[in-house]
Amino acid sequence: DQQVKQNSPSLSVQEGRISILNCDYTNSMFDYFLWYKKYPAEGPTFLISISSIKDKNEDGRFTVFLNKSAKHLSLHIVPSQPGDSAVYFCAAKAAGNKLTFGGGTRVLVKP
Amino acid sequence: GAGVSQSPSNKVTEKGKDVELRCDPISGHTALYWYRQRLGQGLEFLIYFQGNSAPDKSGLPSDRFSAERTGESVSTLTIQRTQQEDSAVYLCASSLGGTGGEKLFFGSGTQLSVL
Numbered sequence: 001d002q003q004v005k006q007n008s009p010s011l012s013v014q015e016g017r018i019s020i021l022n023c024d025y026t027n028s029m030f031d032y033f034l035w036y037k038k039y040p041a042e043g044p045t046f047l048i049s050i051s052s053i054k055d056k057n058e059d060g061r062f063t064v065f066l067n068k069s070a071k072h073l074s075l076h077i078v079p080s081q082p083g084d085s086a087v088y089f090c091a092a093k094a095a096g097n098k099l100t101f102g103g104g105t106r107v108l109v110k111p
Numbered sequence: 112g113a114g115v116s117q118s119p120s121n122k123v124t125e126k127g128k129d130v131e132l133r134c135d136p137i138s139g140h141t142a143l144y145w146y147r148q149r150l151g152q153g154l155e156f157l158i159y160f161q162g163n164s165a166p167d168k169s170g171l172p173s174d175r176f177s178a179e180r181t182g183e184s185v186s187t188l189t190i191q192r193t194q195q196e197d198s199a200v201y202l203c204a205s206s207l208g209g210t211g212g213e214k215l216f217f218g219s220g221t222q223l224s225v226l
Contacts, residue, residue, distance in 0.1 A: 006153075032213050034213065034214070036217075041219065042219055043115070043202055043204070043217030043218050043219050043220055044154070044202075044215075044217050045217070046214050046215070046216070049213070049214070089153065089154060091154075093213050096159075096161070096167070097142055097159075097161070097206060097208065097213045097215075098144070098156060098159050098167060099144075099156070099213065099215060100156065101146075101153045101154035101155075101156075102153055103152060103153035104152075104153050
């Protein structure tokens, strides 16, 4: 039972354009959502997060949007840069701090 | 060290052997997690330690898997009688616990290959 799903396994975008990554969840008890970025042979690193009481959080080129009624969140990266090429994981937590991760989306930013 | 340290970085073993993976969390982090990532898949939760509370073992796939943590420091993940399907990257993470503890800091992982 996948509680967090990233339905697009990969995304290719031109440098300077916007990257939009999507994530859907099923557990209405999730109260905090995070995005992690992972380069090959490295552990995931925290990118940005959002509480369930908000619908948007922005940090530089990265913005996360949360639509609670649709149980959907998205990550926007604008403008995309070649260094953004990585696998991005959506994660969510309910009570406690255990995170449930999606399957990841591989982003390739073409120069 | 400044980050989460895991050892070994790579482990090749024969089916049926036992393996032990080690994690040194960030100093001061009360929470410690083990996750597994199979090739091409997402992160699969295994076990979670928080301070002196009983660990959350709900993600351990079988009784061949066990983990221990010494106080609020080192943790070891043990896999007994390894099987080929155990091949994966095993990731350890730590966090502050409590408010803000949802931000996990990951190590680089141990790549386990079971032949």
